[in-house]
Amino acid sequence: MSVQLPMGISERLTRHRLARCSATLRELRDELRISQEQCEVVSDDAADAELRAIVSETPAAQAEHREQQGHFLALARHIDHLQARIDDLEREQDELLDRLGRQNS
DSSP: OOOOOOHHHHHHHHHHHHHHHHHHHHHHHHHHHHHHHHHHHHHHHHHHHHHHHHHHOOHHHHHHHHHHHHHHHHHHHHHHHHHHHHHHHHHHHHHHHHHHHHHTO
16 A cells, blocks of 8 residues: 655655655765775785695694684675665665656656
């Protein structure tokens, strides 16, 4: 069931949602950029730990490699989550812009 709002209120609500969506997108894009930079560093650390584990063949080095690899995988999942959220918000933003265009026609 859809409620029919007066035109001015409906347009204001759409503009408010659009502004909130845009602000959230900016924040998520910043967080994604930072996370990607961190991921590069963590990836390098994991690769170094893997090399040390291969060369030294000690349980401590292998444990360090597993820990570093775990950090890398967790950060990669976080990046995937951020990208999916950004994609969802971009679709929502497109829908809101379409709705706003129809309201102004």
